[in-house]
Amino acid sequence: MKKIVLYILLSLSVFSYAQEKKFKVVLDAGHGGKDPGAAKNGCIEKHIALDVVLRIGKILEAYPEFDIKYTRTTDVFIPLVDRAKIANDFEADLFVSVHCNASVSPKPYGAMTLVMGLSRTGMNFEIAKAENAVISLEENYKEKYEGFDPNNPNTQIGLKIMQEETLMQSIDFASAVQNYFKNSLQRKDLGMHQQPLWVLDATVMPGVLIELGFLSNLQESKYMKSEEGKSNYSQIIARSIIEYKNNLKGTNTIPNVLDIKEPIITEPEIVVVTTDSSTVVNSTIIEAVPAGSGYKVQISFSTKKLELIPENFNGLTNISVLEINGGYKYYYGEGSMETCKKLLAEAKLKGYKSAFIVESK
Ligand SMILES: [Zn+2]
Incomplete structure (x- = not known):
């Protein structure tokens, strides 16, 4: 009899655990502490990234179906290995890293979202270099990152087996974020790109790195620093996370996100995913x-x-x-x-x- 009661209790607890399984999101504010990231026009990347990330978290924490973890909530330095470890240990369903872009020229502006990939071309390598460069601020980085040199375009990230499924989900999420940036916020859409980014490679779940805009562009830096800008970016990203979860899990969480115009579908953005060598190396199709x-x-x-x-x-x-x-x-x-x-x-x-x-x- 005791055994039966125990069995029933165990079954119930397993059942309620399954019912309550939350969607885990790691929010990663780029840079921090001794690593300010880009600094232009009186704006510092680490501060904007943290502000936007905390706002995204605040929106999502209002939903019981989400479990949110931050890689940092204050202005502290977190090595890239630790960011990836936080996400992997947490067994996150999605990893979202927030950054700001910068260029030597004041002209470029617009938002882009990066997913893991192997292509290295022109301006994109410069971004990968800037976002990976933090590694060289760490002691013993050569051993820790297995010889990965952020300044060398020919360096190889020690690529693990990248599941095509994970990449596709990352692309799906990245495209949604870009669509909202373009259609709801009227930001210039610089598209979704595949980049060799250390932190995205080291995390095992779908993940993206969002470059909100260029701090080097005066107008865009003003927008990024403004209350309106930070509020809009965070609502768009939170909404994209909620919709991604709904799409993936077949659930129906209604995004309670205000002040966003519904996207007006103008010219559809085309992302052609080919199965050439740049995307399928080590993947398991x-x-x-x-x-x-x-x-x-x-x-x-x-x-x-x-x-x-x-x-x-x-x-x-x-x-x-x-x-x-x-x-x-x-x-x-x-x-x-x-x-x-x-x-x-x-x-x-x-x-x-x-x-x-x-x-x-
Ligand atoms: Zn950055």
């Missing part, structure tokens, strides 16, 4: 995208298997699915790049704001 005529529109990625009926896809028909690494990628239509651009615009109008075009093999 189990299957290629099913045969088709060039391209497909990926509308979502979920761990849930959905029946391919219009009701499950906001009324869209012609849905196909690919099971990969224990998750499901859902596609809308297929065809030439021209056809897919139209399909992409339709998918966005139906609510798939972070849909993007993929090459089908």
